[in-house]
Amino acid sequence: MNSHTKTNSMTSYSPEVQRMHDILEQQKVAYQRYPVPTAKERIERLARLKKVLVKYQDQFAEAINQDYGNRSISETKIGELLTCLEQIKYYSKHLTAWMKPSKRHVSILHQPAKAWVQYQPLGVIGIIAPWNYPLLLSVGPLICALAAGNHAILKISSSSSNFGFVLENALSEAFPQELVAVVNGGGQISDAFSHLTFDKIIFTGSTNVGKTVMSAAAENLVPVILELGGKSPVIVHPSSDLNLVAERIAFGKLWNSGQTCVAPDYMFLPRGKTAEFIESFKQAATTMYPTIRDNQDYTSIINDKQYNRVQGYLEDARQQGAELIEINPQNEELASVRKIAPTFLTGVLPTMDIMKNEIFGPVLPIMEYDQIDDVIDFINGRPRPLALYYFDFDNARAEYVSQRTHSGHFGQNAVVTHVAQDDLPFGGVGASGMGKYHGPEGFFGLSHERSVMSIPKLFSLKFILAPYDKALNKILEKTFLR
Incomplete structure (x- = not known):
């Protein structure tokens, strides 16, 4: 025993x-x-x-x-x-x-x-x-x-x-x-x-x-x-095709209704591009989910606790001045089935609960930027995320962002799908995980x-056995200790 x-x-x-x-x-x-x-x-x-x-x-x-x-x-x-x-x-x-x-x-x-x-x-x-x-x-x-x-x-x-x-x-x-x-x-x-x-x-x-x-x-x-978990950010370069970006973000954010640890959590768009992006996203989301309430493909929030948590983030953001834009094609009542329509937030502030906590729902805060270094500073000033997504087909610019940030995964022009790549390691760094x-x-x-070392019978310890005033020790000193 x-x-x-x-x-x-x-x-x-x-x-x-x-x-x-x-x-x-x-x-x-x-x-x-x-x-x-x-x-x-x-x-x-x-x-x-x-x-x-x-x-x-x-x-x-x-x-x-x-x-x-x-x-x-x-x-x-x-x-x-x-x-x-x-x-x-x-x-x-x-x-x-x-x-x-x-x-x-x-x-x-x-x-x-x-x-x-x-x-x-x-x-x-x-x-x-x-x-x-x-x-x-x-x-x-x-x-x-x-x-x-x-x-x-x-x-x-x-x-x-x-x-x-x-x-x-x-x-x-x-x-x-x-x-x-x-x-x-x-x-x-x-x-x-x-x-x-x-x-x-x-x-x-x-x-x-x-x-x-x-x-x-x-x-x-x-x-x-x-x-x-962690808040996995998305950065969109001004050269990006917003229709393509919107389709890929819609897939990653609405899959499992955003209840995914590597889902896009918040995003940075070039100054003045928010309305265009939301319109493109609306088209993509409506194509995938023309209805929500009784749509078997649109997943519910797992339980009341998680549903109320996300709703609490939305209410806090609203009270602090954020604008909420909901995509609900048929204007359906969703609370009774614990579903949340795709929702964007603009005018968000770092003090809002939704910017402090992982969202885990189909809600996406949007911020606009002028200089990429400002975005990098914002991300680096927060706990390291499980994933960071950058949309840009210029590899040199992508490398610039990649080398100046830390995340468990860096995705260029794609979100979420890296988890299913068999030959890639999966995990976080810092607050988003270890190992x-x-x-x-x-x-x-x-x-x-396990390290293993096998020493044969011919091996000699004469170099390292006392007393240390032998000629062999002198040779050791002159040969290796220099």
Whole structure:
């Protein structure tokens, strides 16, 4: 019996929390029993995951739809399920090469030794998923964890209870609990999960909750990957085609009704271009969503708490003098279905709540600028965002902006879609997060990079053994200490 088990046996937990401790202990024991699965075994595990994702796809989409009140089925299948299936394909193709030891240089002082780095699984990974993309942001990290040879426990948001139930059934069909398990529930369960002695935690969610998770993990020195939010700005150069910009911004801002961590949060337009841009956006949005209230493609805000939060931002902005421009083609009543029409704000001030907090809704504040350096200064004076989007086909000007700003991602003439690019790392910087996954970074970020050095029998320690007044030491000093 190890110390972890002893501690648990002497501590009283609720049945739900005790279950988490028991699952973690079960997974740790199973991992130690067989700590390094082969590439073939890892690929087979990913294949099992793919099989249940495809099998349960309609149940996943309907469950998420129920959790939201209305969530576009197509958005779930394209934005979440398809992205996961592509990630499985990508990792299955590359993980064999990534698993190979990396040979390292050995200096002349240590010859004829050999050195390399081997990539070991970490052990048991804790995955804390948010409600906005519950499938992608739970299964996506799981794919990385399985590819790296780990076991995993997934904590699903209490706001995604219907989805969590389906996911638990699906994954229990694909894997034994000692390899992959799902935990549902909130409150005490969420708090206790962050305090478990995982080998690494991946958390996706708000910056404030991320601080709480990191603090809890620190008690056990558990390393964390934090994928947080932030206010991702958009900058539009005067040379840009506003019809093209509007179409791409409309896609990124209205997908999932703006409840996306990398959605455009606020934008800078060249002086005098606001009215033209809003008209172009209105045309694009109306084409995509000619109606809103009963349109199954237009997603609701997840719950009353989030709906009221966004409405509170709008009211605060209105009271401080902002002008609100709503795009509601049929002038429908939307509050009863928790939908918010695409809304622009002009005349915004930094003191407004909407400019202090991540919006997470189909609302876009617009500011105008004269000099690009003023925009750069504004962005750099605030917490580093998860993404920064710049519209301009001149690569030199884009490079100028890119080199003078920091963000988790820099997107030129595109928004949001980088999340689905398999070979790009995903993550933030500063207040928008730490650590990366997706791409090779997902494999290596959930592996232990273990250094290995092998010294043969012929190796001599004469240069570094006392006494140090030997001729060999004189040679060492004259040859290397200069």
